[in-house]
Amino acid sequence: MKIPTKRGLVAFTLVEMLVSVACSSIILAAVVTAGVALQRSFAAVEAYSISEGDQLRVQDYIAMDCRRATTALVDAGAWTNSGGTWSWVSNPSGTVTLILTLPSYYDGSGNAQAPNFSASSTLQYGTGGTTKISYYQSGTSFMRQVGTNPTQCAVGAAWTNCSKAIATNVNSFTVTPTDLTSTVRCSVTFLPRFTNTNPGVTGTTVYANTFLRNAVARQ
Amino acid sequence: MTSLLTITILTMICATSLYVTSQNGNATTQTTSWQQALSGAEAAVDQAINALNTNNTTTWSQWYTITSGSLPQTQPTPSGTPNATGMPGTGNYNYYTSSFTLQGEASNSVTMWVTVDNGSVGPTPSPSPGLIQNGRQAYRIRATGVVAAPGPPRVSNQKLDNDLRKMSLRFDRLGGGAISTPQAARRIEVIVTPVTPGLFSLGLEVGTNLQMSGSGTADSFKSSLVPGNHQWSLPYRRSNVSIGLVDNSSSDLRSTYVYGNVTYSSSATPPKVPKNTTNVGSVQSPFGGSIAPAPTPPTGVTYTTYTGGGSSPPNSGQFSVPTNGGTEYIKVNGDLTVSNSGNPLHIIQHDGSTQESMIIWVTGKLTTSGSGYINQDPNVKVTYYVGGDITISGTSYQNNAGYAADLVIYGMGGANSKVTVSGSSTFTGAIDAPGYDVTISGGGDFSGAIIADTVTISGGSSFHYDEDLNTASLGGGGSFAFSSWFEDNSDPARGITY
Numbered sequence: 001m002k003i004p005t006k007r008g009l010v011a012f013t014l015v016e017m018l019v020s021v022a023c024s025s026i027i028l029a030a031v032v033t034a035g036v037a038l039q040r041s042f043a044a045v046e047a048y049s050i051s052e053g054d055q056l057r058v059q060d061y062i063a064m065d066c067r068r069a070t071t072a073l074v075d076a077g078a079w080t081n082s083g084g085t086w087s088w089v090s091n092p093s094g095t096v097t098l099i100l101t102l103p104s105y106y107d108g109s110g111n112a113q114a115p116n117f118s119a120s121s122t123l124q125y126g127t128g129g130t131t132k133i134s135y136y137q138s139g140t141s142f143m144r145q146v147g148t149n150p151t152q153c154a155v156g157a158a159w160t161n162c163s164k165a166i167a168t169n170v171n172s173f174t175v176t177p178t179d180l181t182s183t184v185r186c187s188v189t190f191l192p193r194f195t196n197t198n199p200g201v202t203g204t205t206v207y208a209n210t211f212l213r214n215a216v217a218r219q
Numbered sequence: 220m221t222s223l224l225t226i227t228i229l230t231m232i233c234a235t236s237l238y239v240t241s242q243n244g245n246a247t248t249q250t251t252s253w254q255q256a257l258s259g260a261e262a263a264v265d266q267a268i269n270a271l272n273t274n275n276t277t278t279w280s281q282w283y284t285i286t287s288g289s290l291p292q293t294q295p296t297p298s299g300t301p302n303a304t305g306m307p308g309t310g311n312y313n314y315y316t317s318s319f320t321l322q323g324e325a326s327n328s329v330t331m332w333v334t335v336d337n338g339s340v341g342p343t344p345s346p347s348p349g350l351i352q353n354g355r356q357a358y359r360i361r362a363t364g365v366v367a368a369p370g371p372p373r374v375s376n377q378k379l380d381n382d383l384r385k386m387s388l389r390f391d392r393l394g395g396g397a398i399s400t401p402q403a404a405r406r407i408e409v410i411v412t413p414v415t416p417g418l419f420s421l422g423l424e425v426g427t428n429l430q431m432s433g434s435g436t437a438d439s440f441k442s443s444l445v446p447g448n449h450q451w452s453l454p455y456r457r458s459n460v461s462i463g464l465v466d467n468s469s470s471d472l473r474s475t476y477v478y479g480n481v482t483y484s485s486s487a488t489p490p491k492v493p494k495n496t497t498n499v500g501s502v503q504s505p506f507g508g509s510i511a512p513a514p515t516p517p518t519g520v521t522y523t524t525y526t527g528g529g530s531s532p533p534n535s536g537q538f539s540v541p542t543n544g545g546t547e548y549i550k551v552n553g554d555l556t557v558s559n560s561g562n563p564l565h566i567i568q569h570d571g572s573t574q575e576s577m578i579i580w581v582t583g584k585l586t587t588s589g590s591g592y593i594n595q596d597p598n599v600k601v602t603y604y605v606g607g608d609i610t611i612s613g614t615s616y617q618n619n620a621g622y623a624a625d626l627v628i629y630g631m632g633g634a635n636s637k638v639t640v641s642g643s644s645t646f647t648g649a650i651d652a653p654g655y656d657v658t659i660s661g662g663g664d665f666s667g668a669i670i671a672d673t674v675t676i677s678g679g680s681s682f683h684y685d686e687d688l689n690t691a692s693l694g695g696g697g698s699f700a701f702s703s704w705f706e707d708n709s710d711p712a713r714g715i716t717y
Contacts, residue, residue, distance in 0.1 A: 028222055035229045042236045049243040053377040056250055061383055065717075068705045102717060103705065105408075110711035115338060115359060115410050115703065116345045117352045121507055123410055123702045131717055146717045158714025159382070166379055217701035 047193035054167040055206040058188050061144055061166055062098075065133045066184045066210035069100035070218060074175045079134070079150040086148035097136040098175045098186060103214075104129035123218065134163075135186075137173040141165035142188060169193060171203050182216050185209045242376040249375055252326055252368040252403035253384040257706075259319075259329035259364025260407045266315055267335050267360040268411060271306065271699045274689075276443065279303040279313070286311040289341040290361060293394030294332045304444055305686070306358070309349075309458055312336035326367040333362040350410070353507035354421055354463040354482035357412040357702065363393065368401040385710050392710060406707045411699040419649050419668035422460040422479065422684025426510055426653070426672035429464060429493070433473030435664075435681035437462065442622050442666075442685045449621030450645060451666050451683040460684040463506050467491045474498050475676075479684075482506045510653045510670055513629040516580040516604040520548045527553025527583055530591070531562035538577060539567035540599060546576040554583035554607070557615070560590035568596040580604045585628070587615035595619055595626065603628040609652070612642030612663065623649050623667030623685040630655045634672070640665060649688055 012020070066072065075097060077090040088099065103125050107113050113126035122128075134145040143150075147161030154162075169191045176185040189205040270278045282303035285295060288310070295314050307313045316332035338350025338359050350357045372388035375381055385392050388401045413420060422439060423429065431437070439460040442449040460479035464470055467483045470493040477499040484506040485491040496502050525533035532538075532555060540547045557564050568575050577599050584607035587593055593611075595601055597620040609630055618626045630636060630652025640646050641661040649667040650657065657671040660678045668688050676682055709716045 024222060028225060031225065031229060035232065038236070039232065042240075046239065046243070049246075050377070053246060053250070053380060057377070057380055057383055060254070064383075064706055064708060103703070105705050105707070106709060106716040110709055110714075110716050112408070112707060114345045115350060115408075117350070117357070119505075121352050121505070123352075123357075123412075133717060158716075160714065160716060164382065166383070213701065213704040217704055 051169070051190055051193055051204060054169065054190060055188070055204065058142060058167050059206060059208050062135065062184070062186065062208045063210045065100050065102065065135075065144075066208075067213045068105075069102055069133070069212055070130070070215050071101045072184050072212060072215070073099040073101075075099065079145070079148055086150070088148075095136045095138070096173065096175060097134050098184065100133045100135075102131045102133055104131055135173070137170055138165070140168060140170050140191070142167040142170045142173060182212055183209060184212060239376070242373070245370045245373055246375040246377045246380065248370050249368045249384060249386050249401075249403065250380065252366040253386070253405065255321065255326070255329055255366045256364040256403045256405040257407075258321075259331040259366065260362040260405050261364070262319070262329075263315070263317075263331035263333035263362035263364065264360055264407065264409050266317070266331075267333050267362065267409075268699055270313075270315075271335070271358060271411060274306060276304050279305060281315060281317075283314045284311055285314055287340060290334055290336065291394075293391065293396065294363070295334075305441055306356075306459075307336050309337065309339045312340050326369060328367075330365045331362065332365075333360060335360050349480070349501055351461075351480055351482070351501065351503065352412050352702075353505075354461045354480065354503075355413045356459065356461070357410055358699070360409040360411060361406065362409070363404055363406045365402055365404045368403050370401070372401045382715060383708075385708065385715075408703075408705050408707060409701055410703040412702045414698050414700040417689040418651060419670070419688035420461075421463045421508075422668055422682065423462040423674060424465070424508065424510060424668075424670045425463065425470070425674050426465050427468040428673040429462065429470040429472065430673075430675040430677070431472045431475040432677045432679060433475050433495075434679040435676060436476045436478065437682040437684070438476075438478035439684040439686050441687050442624075443687050445621075450647070451664070451685075457686065458500060459686055460682070463508050464493060465506060465508060465510055467493055470494065472496050472499065482508075510672075513631050513651055513653050514604075515631065516550075517548070517578060520578075522548045522550035522580065524550045524552060527551040527555050527581065530556055530558040532557050532564040536562050536564050537567060538564065538579065540569045540575040540577060543569045544573040544575055545569065546578065548578045548580075550580040550582070552582050554586065555579070555581045556584070556586045556588075557591035557593055558586070558589040560592065563591060564593040566593065566595040566599055566601055568598040571596070571598045573598070575599050577601045578604070582606045584608045584610070586610045587612065591615060592617060597621075597625075600625045601627075605630055605632070607632050608636055609638040609650070609655075611640055612644070612646065612661065614642045614644045614663075616646060616648070618647045621647060622687065623647050624688055626667075627651070630671075638671065647685075649685075 075090050077094040079086050080089040105125050118124050136143055143163045144166045145163035149161045150163050153159050153164050171189040171191045173188050187205050187207045189203050191203050281301050283297045283301050284303040303313045313335045318328050318330040320328050338345035391398050393404050437460050439457045440451045440455045445455050458478035462481045464483035467485045472495050474495045474497050480501040481499045482503050538549050585605045592615040594617045626648035628650045634654040636655045638652050638655050638657040640659045642663045645664040645666050647666045651670045655671045656673045659665050659676045659680045662678050664681045666683045
């Protein structure tokens, strides 16, 4: 009996398959391992970038507002609504808040007002009104409030009398209540966004020491 | 197949990572550009304050003076060469632009431009009486620093940044209009006021009583800008004369045209208001200034002494500076009187190549009368310290330089002493005579500045304040310092002001 043979049918031998699978596995393992490592590295860098952005933003906001403030106040308490009017109520167990008073540079339409000297030779804009800017921690958010209303601004609404979070992942906010006639010193501590097995990193503290240019100029 | 799938997935992950990294880099450069822009704006403010403090044609030489009803929102593009010669007046502003290089993660250059005005330019000009503090002019400085933001015109992926750092990606957020490259711009507004005003920073500083005739005028000019004899003339009139009344009693301006402002205080109850001020640029109260005692002659130097009295000056009528660029100290014990044209007093410079000085201390009265006259060479600055009355006229005191700063007279006589400036010619000089009663009459103008207890200007005489008297060399300064600092970081289109 003749056993038919299939001419032209070529295949890998078992040994060749095993060797190729083994090599491929090693290569893929290396690629996957590298990919995972790159991903972790990328996540760490991304977290660093976000954290640095938060820190710079907080520093720049505080510096900008402190420079143009006429007075600075540090107090514990809260903005409280009484009869439809928001006002500051001190409370030793309340939230530490940095309250800056700025001249009312803008009119109701957002246009710059004209500078002039009052009857007592004090420089003012328009009729001499003021606006409050407050900084405080709310949960893990760092809040900047324009005006006296602590309610968070609605999406798309004007930031005229409400608050917004300017940074997240905040652990603490402290203000040194010394020499507030010329300098504001404060620090904000951010929690780490990327953690590893190293227990040494507990957070990053950003210090801001800003000269009250506008306040000193008016003294 | 599995390998291909794995590699494909990994490639997509890498591509996404690169994209996010690119966005982070973009955000970093935008942040850096925004921070650098403040440096540019502050440098522009420094330029403006330097120009205000030094206030001469050299420091203003790179500035333009632009007449306009409003301050620019976008960078001006004036034509021609810079034409500013001094501080801006009413209805115009001075403009300057420059750029400087720097190194950092963002752009390599910062462009800055700045405007200086006296508050009279809109869009919201200062309300009456203007940006004036205690009778002295303050100035508004608006400075803008612009830094290019390298990278594509892409909004930062750090969304919270976008409320703070308002980048101009395709349109200029400050002034509108399309831009070709993204940029960060920051604007600050600074108000500066005189800190240590010069002795003659006001035109007239009067203790209690100012009387004007109504037929003359009061205005200002800058003698350094007038060619030739440096005397006031109508084309060089400016509106910066300040009249300060320390404790007004019965001042009456009789509707005299005052091209400037009047500031007064009054301790009376009710306060005494100056009368007939309808033609004054602005009137405000309180004044806040005071009149200091006149300075005393220098000590520790050697005076050449003469005996005074008579109708002729001593030393055959010649006081001369012996050395080139030097200072001569002369003391006349008694009255210094010049009443005879045959025996004038000639104050002689050495050789005229450099500025020289002469101090003349007269223990008695200083008098020129009749046909007598004093002739002062153009390169000698003369300072008189007079213990008694002062009687001079425009004809009888020939200040050949034409600058009021070259003739300063201090009256040390105190209350009830008198200064009489008469004649039909212009008298050019500055008089600091606390407690004195000053009378200007005869139709001749007074060009310079006066500090006295009472001032009476009659006979159609006009008063022209020489703004060049407001310098550090005359007992004060004219230095400016911040009264206010504010950064305009608003974005009205998005409802953001503060």
